[in-house]
Amino acid sequence: MVKVYHDNDIDDKILKGKTIAVIGYGSQGRAQALNMKESGVNVIIGLRQGKSWEQAEKDGFRVLTVLEAAKTADIILMLVPDMAQPTVWKEEVSLGMSKGKTLQFAHGFNIHFEAIEAPKDIDVIMVAPKSPGPELRRQYENGFGVPALVAIHQNASGKALKTALAIAKALGSGKAGIIETTYKYETESDLFGEQAVLCGGVDQLIRRGFKVLVEAGYPPELAYFEVCNELKLIVDLIYKSGIGGMYRAVSDTAKWGGLTVGPFIVDEHVEQNMKKALKDVQNGTFAKAWMQEYKQGSQKFKALMEECDNLEIEKVGKQVRKMSGLEK
Ligand SMILES: NC(=O)c1ccc[n+]([C@@H]2O[C@H](COP(=O)([O-])OP(=O)(O)OC[C@H]3O[C@@H](n4cnc5c(N)ncnc54)[C@H](OP(=O)(O)O)[C@@H]3O)[C@@H](O)[C@H]2O)c1
Ligand SMILES: [Mg+2]
Structure with a gap:
């Protein structure tokens, strides 16, 4: 049987004082950033100049370049398209990482197929809401959430699962149920x-x-x-x-x-x-x-x-x- 968590099982104090950088402001990026912000999480956005940048500012976010956002934040959430992630990681995000930080994905593709290799001294986690972004947002606005999967690839801090669960809760998924799985299972079954x-x-x-x-x-x-x-x-x-x-x-x-x-x-x-x-x-x-x-x-x-x-x-x-x- 899979392990399922709900709001009551999750202690979200671990996010206190932490900054989360959402890299990319598309389908998942916008929905996740807004949900987390409204749950009281300190969220900044990392982008290149363009349409998304304007949208994120209009929504009231502090927007930085990808590199600046990665340097500033404790948790870096990769929400640019999967195929763009290896370059964005190599040229920008990786340069802002340091020991103790967390790299987070919403889908395991690049970690599982080894297109991104993270340094060993950071946590690598996944929180994968099981819905398109606009639905994730709509459910949150209705006071509910969509189910999510969490998985841990690297647990350098020893607290990776706690972080992943707290983020899933901030997305609203603790109301619907959060299932613990692995990068392999999520990636392969999703594809x-x-x-x-x-x-x-x-x-x-x-x-x-x-x-x-x-x-x-x-x-x-x-x-x-x-x-x-x-x-x-x-x-x-x-x-x-x-x-x-x-x-x-x-x-x-x-x-x-x-x-x-x-x-x-x-x-x-x-x-x-x-x-x-x-x-x-x-x-x-x-x-x-x-x-x-x-x-x-x-x-x-x-x-x-x-x-x-x-x-x-x-x-x-x-x-x-x-x-x-x-x-x-
Ligand atoms: N869509 C879903 O339903 C869904 C569901 C679960 C998980 N996921 C996962 O969530 C992640 C994001 O997917 P998505 O569908 O939300 O992506 P998306 O909507 O296609 O993401 C587009 C965003 O990424 C930015 N971006 C693209 N290339 C960039 C670059 N080189 N540098 C900086 N920003 C860049 C775009 O900015 P510009 O406006 O500047 O181009 C835009 O803000 C993926 O890992 C995906 O597998 C998606
Ligand atoms: Mg998919």
Whole structure:
């Protein structure tokens, strides 16, 4: 059984008098910085000049260059994109580190795949909220939080777990539950989840479902509603009450059809593909290829995003969302 912590299990005195530098002010950076500030933590932001800098100042933060922020703070939280982290670490953050400080991540990628090697005299911790940044912020504003994982890679101070738990609590995650894990488990399961199910798997199910209906002559707007728009309602049911709860909320015909045809659509062959994807995550093949793609200028990455933007479902979806007031 995993170990789960809640607010009452956590002593946050360890953050008293400490300064936390949030490096990067994007999806996670902004949400985490605001949540921690409102929980009473002394937060500064480390950035390069640009849009994020302006936003962080507008939100009332003291903003410094990445190097200055790393020098000033006791805990340095790396929230620039994973692919940018090794350079930001090498050229700036590492120059501001000294014995006794803490380096923190929200995802284990660069530590686990050894793209960043930290000096031995600092703590290396992870606090990974299990949601996109805006949702982390929304839940906190509603007086709740999203679940988070914590993990320790280096424990030079002997207090690394205490620090990680106190930060997770400041993010609001102690209300939902904080699970202790390892860098390896977090990194590999996170990559697998987003590839096989959450992003990649769901994307392909929607794309292919839409294509099959439209090629068979059904109106694209109708196809969009059936295979995409309604997905949110189904996922909300699963989120709240499990797969059985979802089935109990739909018609008996939908239950029978889903339970009998579902395994024919996503079959053993898909499971074999998932196993192959997991293997590539575990043996570093995926990480290596992605780092190489990024280093070579991300041409393929950009082309795939463009291809996605040009899909018929994307164009129809935009119209439908505008028509129904979901998108401006
Ligand atoms: N997004 C999620 O839902 C999610 C969930 C859990 C964990 N995580 C993890 O959280 C971390 C951050 O991800 P994210 O999605 O929040 O990133 P993101 O939104 O893409 O981060 C963008 C921010 O990083 C800054 N930045 C980019 N390159 C920089 C550089 N070279 N020097 C200084 N600042 C730079 C950007 O500033 P500019 O405006 O100047 O470009 C911007 O403020 C990652 O480790 C990710 O795996 C993300
Ligand atoms: Mg991820």
